[in-house]
Amino acid sequence: MKIICIGKNYVEHIRELDRNSNIPSEPIFFMKPDTALLRNNEPFYLPDFSRDLQYETELVVRICRVGRTIEERFAHRYYEEVGLGIDFTARDLQRECVAKGLPWEVCKSFDYSAALSPRFLPLAGLGGDVQRLHFDMELNGEPRQAGDTSKMIFTVDRIVSYVSHFVTLKMGDLIYTGTPVGVGRLSPGDRITASLEGERLLDIEIR
Numbered sequence: 001m002k003i004i005c006i007g008k009n010y011v012e013h014i015r016e017l018d019r020n021s022n023i024p025s026e027p028i029f030f031m032k033p034d035t036a037l038l039r040n041n042e043p044f045y046l047p048d049f050s051r052d053l054q055y056e057t058e059l060v061v062r063i064c065r066v067g068r069t070i071e072e073r074f075a076h077r078y079y080e081e082v083g084l085g086i087d088f089t090a091r092d093l094q095r096e097c098v099a100k101g102l103p104w105e106v107c108k109s110f111d112y113s114a115a116l117s118p119r120f121l122p123l124a125g126l127g128g129d130v131q132r133l134h135f136d137m138e139l140n141g142e143p144r145q146a147g148d149t150s151k152m153i154f155t156v157d158r159i160v161s162y163v164s165h166f167v168t169l170k171m172g173d174l175i176y177t178g179t180p181v182g183v184g185r186l187s188p189g190d191r192i193t194a195s196l197e198g199e200r201l202l203d204i205e206i207r
């Protein structure tokens, strides 16, 4: 099982990180190892190597069959369920990586950096269109992020197709599809809750 994460997939989020950043012309992806998974809404412990650990709430698509070099028009056959995840990011280390042109593993792929909702919802039960979904994230009960998948720069089908030209997708692989605007720093004692189409899926304590 692998975790594929898309960066820069919502315009307003790109602008909040860097006003001068360009909109990518192709999907940008990176990966997290299976040791990054944080399951079952278990608490997240702030790691000691970052002073700016941030949340990124994302729609997660679970791959349901093996595929490589998938054509975009057939990509919808490769996923049936969606959930939510948090792409925990050490923003201070990420800024260093970007400045020095270094890979992102230290800021993105550390242990427990990929929170995953215990439940996934069948896409068919949500209307069937992955580009017509809404998700909401609250920090300590205050709304912080509202995702509308129609605003993705790259659709899920485009992402599945693009990634599969480089990396074979297997059953159970997870794709974190990028975060909308509203990311922010976490402190001990915070609580993240998030819902997909009104269904509460994430409830994570920060310690």
Ligand code: MG
Pocket: 005, 006, 007, 056, 058, 087, 178, 179
């Ligand atoms: Mg992200």
